[in-house]
Amino acid sequence: MKKIKTACSLDCWDVCAIEITMDGDEVIKIQGDPNHPITKGFLCQKGINHIERVMSPNRITSPMKKINDNWISISWEQAIEEIASKLKDIKDNYGSNSLIHYRDSGHSGLLKNIDTAFFNSYGGVTSPKGSLCWGAGIAAQTLDFGRALSHDPADHLNSKTIIVWGRNPVYTNMHLVPFLKKAKDNGANIVVIDPIKTATAQMATHHYPIRPEADGFLALAMAKLILEENLYDTTFVASYSNGFHSYFEYVKGLNLNDLIDKTGLSLENIKELTDLYAKNKPSSIILGYGLQRYYNGGKNIRLIDALGALTGNIGVEGGGVTYANRYISRWIDNNYVDNKLPYELPRFKRSLFSQYILEDNPGNIKGIFVTMSNPVLQLPNTTKTIEAFKSIPFKVVIDHFLTDTAQLADYILPCTHIYEEEDFISSSMWHSYFYYTERVLPPRKNVKSEFEIFNLLAKKMNMIGFLEKYPDEKTYLERSLAPLLKDTGLSLEDMKGKRLKLDGNNIPWKNKIFATPSKKFQFINPIEDDLEFISYKNDNYPLHLLTLHPKHSLHSQHFIDEHSGTLPKVYASSQTFKEYNIDDGEEIILSSQNGSIICVASINEGVSQNVLMIYEGWWLKNQGVNNLTPMGISDIGNQAVFNNCMCKIEKKKGF
Numbered sequence: 001m002k003k004i005k006t007a008c009s010l011d012c013w014d015v016c017a018i019e020i021t022m023d024g025d026e027v028i029k030i031q032g033d034p035n036h037p038i039t040k041g042f043l044c045q046k047g048i049n050h051i052e053r054v055m056s057p058n059r060i061t062s063p064m065k066k067i068n069d070n071w072i073s074i075s076w077e078q079a080i081e082e083i084a085s086k087l088k089d090i091k092d093n094y095g096s097n098s099l100i101h102y103r104d105s106g107h108s109g110l111l112k113n114i115d116t117a118f119f120n121s122y123g124g125v126t127s128p129k130g131s132l133c134w135g136a137g138i139a140a141q142t143l144d145f146g147r148a149l150s151h152d153p154a155d156h157l158n159s160k161t162i163i164v165w166g167r168n169p170v171y172t173n174m175h176l177v178p179f180l181k182k183a184k185d186n187g188a189n190i191v192v193i194d195p196i197k198t199a200t201a202q203m204a205t206h207h208y209p210i211r212p213e214a215d216g217f218l219a220l221a222m223a224k225l226i227l228e229e230n231l232y233d234t235t236f237v238a239s240y241s242n243g244f245h246s247y248f249e250y251v252k253g254l255n256l257n258d259l260i261d262k263t264g265l266s267l268e269n270i271k272e273l274t275d276l277y278a279k280n281k282p283s284s285i286i287l288g289y290g291l292q293r294y295y296n297g298g299k300n301i302r303l304i305d306a307l308g309a310l311t312g313n314i315g316v317e318g319g320g321v322t323y324a325n326r327y328i329s330r331w332i333d334n335n336y337v338d339n340k341l342p343y344e345l346p347r348f349k350r351s352l353f354s355q356y357i358l359e360d361n362p363g364n365i366k367g368i369f370v371t372m373s374n375p376v377l378q379l380p381n382t383t384k385t386i387e388a389f390k391s392i393p394f395k396v397v398i399d400h401f402l403t404d405t406a407q408l409a410d411y412i413l414p415c416t417h418i419y420e421e422e423d424f425i426s427s428s429m430w431h432s433y434f435y436y437t438e439r440v441l442p443p444r445k446n447v448k449s450e451f452e453i454f455n456l457l458a459k460k461m462n463m464i465g466f467l468e469k470y471p472d473e474k475t476y477l478e479r480s481l482a483p484l485l486k487d488t489g490l491s492l493e494d495m496k497g498k499r500l501k502l503d504g505n506n507i508p509w510k511n512k513i514f515a516t517p518s519k520k521f522q523f524i525n526p527i528e529d530d531l532e533f534i535s536y537k538n539d540n541y542p543l544h545l546l547t548l549h550p551k552h553s554l555h556s557q558h559f560i561d562e563h564s565g566t567l568p569k570v571y572a573s574s575q576t577f578k579e580y581n582i583d584d585g586e587e588i589i590l591s592s593q594n595g596s597i598i599c600v601a602s603i604n605e606g607v608s609q610n611v612l613m614i615y616e617g618w619w620l621k622n623q624g625v626n627n628l629t630p631m632g633i634s635d636i637g638n639q640a641v642f643n644n645c646m647c648k649i650e651k652k653k654g655f
């Protein structure tokens with residue numbers, strides 16, 4: 001028997017430490033590393049199911065080529081030969097920029113970045129900027145603090161009040177839950193601000209069902225009460241912040257009742273919430289990403305950050321406005337990892353992918369290479385995405401499964417899974433642990449790692465510089481991690497099996513020196529910053545649809561075995577359904593300006609009035625929810641605005 005230390009590769013807050021017990025070549029047990037202070041011996045179902053995905057009969061185990069709309073297995077030699085020749089052809093005839101490399105975070109391993117290094121060696125290609133995920137909030141925290149850093153999860157035990165604001169950890173960040181429970185047992189207030197009475201809201205001491213996208217108004221109302229009642233921290237604002245005066249004047253000039261009306265909450269609610277936050281210090285805010293998937297997402301986060309500064313809950317134990325954890329980057333040599341070029345390359349706003357191809361650059365994009373993502377399903381406005389994707393003459397996808405994106409490609413290349421490779425993994429979303437992951441199993445027959453795939457392409461294309469710079473995986477990891485190895489004095493070999501933590505990050509901004517140009521916390525500026533709130537109401541589509549992250553799937557990744565025809569449930573209160581004469585369990589048509597899907601009405605009294613909720617990630621065979629969502633961009637950070645989705649519901653009769 002032996003134990004192997006690996007980690008979860010999924011794009012999840014938790015990035016769990018996994019321990020696998022092997023009897024010879026056989027996996028006997030998979031569990032969360034019992035000695036890890038965050039994973040604490042348990043994994044979610046998705047983590048346990050990694051092994052099912054590795055072994056799945058649906059996994060692609062041969063390169064495939066589409067001929068006359070049929071997928072044919074081909075040899076690696078043929079695949080590499082044909083793809084290399086086409087890449088060369090595109091570069092020679094149209095320039096390397098006429099190729100798009102589309103990647104997202106389907107796997108958070110460091111080695112997987114070899115794709116970017118390859119395409120930069122190729123000459124540089126067109127790639128996305130901005131985010132489907134966290135962009136508005138990252139931009140907001142970068143403006144306010146200089147960068148987004150998180151409190152250590154255990155530090156929340158020092159808080160007297162914890163506000164979980166637009167995050168649903170019971171589903172999306174389950175290893176935060178034991179900390180919340182312990183804090184609650186110790187007497188802390190656990191407050192959830194969410195339009196839905198989520199599983200997290202159900203375990204909280206207080207839940208405020210805010211109207212979607214009204215968080216900025218709520219934060220302003222709270223700020224007004226804090227300022228009026230002199231609950232603010234005069235030392236912090238005077239010594240460690242910039243822009244307080246104009247923020248103060250702006251807030252003073254706002255009408256409290258107008259703000260309250262917009263939130264859907266009562267004055268009593270907001271007073272109670274303000275007291276919980278401002279009078280029970282230290283208090284912390286744990287932000288999610290749900291509340292920034294909006295046109296006004298960036299300013300809403302900035303107005304919440306301002307509450308932290310106003311009350312002096314920044315840089316102190318039990319405080320903080322925790323959003324993401326971009327700590328690791330300083331230990332990685334990003335120039336080497338990305339093979340950075342000294343000149344700018346074309347970038348398109350990720351969520352405007354189809355607009356870029358169909359409207360801004362018609363006919364100019366000659367090829368697309370997709371890695372670690374499923375854009376056909378996960379981008380907004382599926383009809384347009386499919387049209388754009390199909391319009392590209394040459395399409396290659398690397399994946400484990402025949403996803404909706406892979407289905408529309410010309411070639412699919414099957415790659416290894418984390419259990420089949422060694423790599424380095426860390427979390428940029430939450431905690432500060434990092435792991436060197438060991439190989440658990442030999443790769444499935446006939447699949448290759450990305451590293452090998454790009455190496456084979458480079459050889460075929462005679463890319464000498466690339467082959468010299470990235471000769472093998474060990475060199476790649478050693479050079480990428482050079483700053484970390486230097487700082488810790490460790491070798492790559494030393495890291496094996498260890499669960500290391502990056503020091504110094506338990507309480508960000510403890511010394512009150514921020515990473516902003518002024519070195520102070522920056523209050524949002526009502527004149528220089530955009531404080532105009534976009535309104536996007538549409539009388540024909542009166543219901544607000546939120547497309548949230550599913551409990552048992554990481555986006556589309558675990559819906560693989562879902563039967564075709566299984567319909568997603570759309571949740572709403574009985575009153576909302578009653579207005580449309582819809583019964584619980586009935587199949588209904590859910591439509592937006594962009595399209596319609598069929599789903600099953602499911603009563604959930606925890607969903608606010610005139611709000612609908614559905615889980616994202618359903619494959620197209622099961623009515624993918626992005627058929628409905630709008631293409632759009634948040635105020636800052638080029639974030640997709642999935643939750644600005646106005647809809648209507650109808651009985652299915654006659655559809």
Ligand SMILES: Nc1nc2c(c(=O)[nH]1)N[C@H]1C(S)=C(S)[C@@H](COP(=O)(O)OP(=O)(O)OC[C@H]3O[C@@H](n4cnc5c(=O)[nH]c(N)nc54)[C@H](O)[C@@H]3O)O[C@H]1N2
Pocket residue numbers: 011012013133134165166167168169171172173193194195196198210211212213214215288289290291546547548549550551552553554555643
């Ligand atoms: N099980 C599972 N876990 C995951 C993922 C997954 O797909 N499945 N995905 C991972 C990834 S990539 C990400 S980005 C994270 C996301 O993690 P979360 O941020 O927790 O997930 P979301 O579902 O986007 O939204 C969280 C909450 O925001 C609320 N919300 C929506 N609009 C508003 C609003 O206007 N105001 C307020 N206050 N709340 C609002 C929603 O009702 C929801 O309960 O989860 C990660 N973890």
Ligand SMILES: Nc1nc2c(c(=O)[nH]1)N[C@H]1C(S)=C(S)[C@@H](COP(=O)(O)OP(=O)(O)OC[C@H]3O[C@@H](n4cnc5c(=O)[nH]c(N)nc54)[C@H](O)[C@@H]3O)O[C@H]1N2
Pocket residue numbers: 011104105106107112132133134293370371372373374375378379398399400401403415416417418547548549554555556557616625626629642
């Ligand atoms: N409506 C709506 N849409 C959303 C969201 C929402 O809240 N609402 N959330 C958005 C968010 S937060 C995110 S992060 C995006 C996620 O968007 P994506 O990252 O595109 O979504 P996934 O479904 O996780 O697809 C990842 C793909 O990578 C593949 N993969 C896994 N490991 C590897 C590997 O080692 N190599 C390669 N080549 N492929 C691998 C998986 O099989 C899977 O097909 O979706 C966004 N889309």
Ligand code: SF4
Pocket residue numbers: 008009010012013014015016043044045046047048174175554
């Ligand atoms: S999906 Fe998240 S919670 Fe589940 S095992 Fe992976 S990292 Fe842990």
Ligand SMILES: [Mo]
Pocket residue numbers: 011132133134
């Ligand atoms: Mo995400």
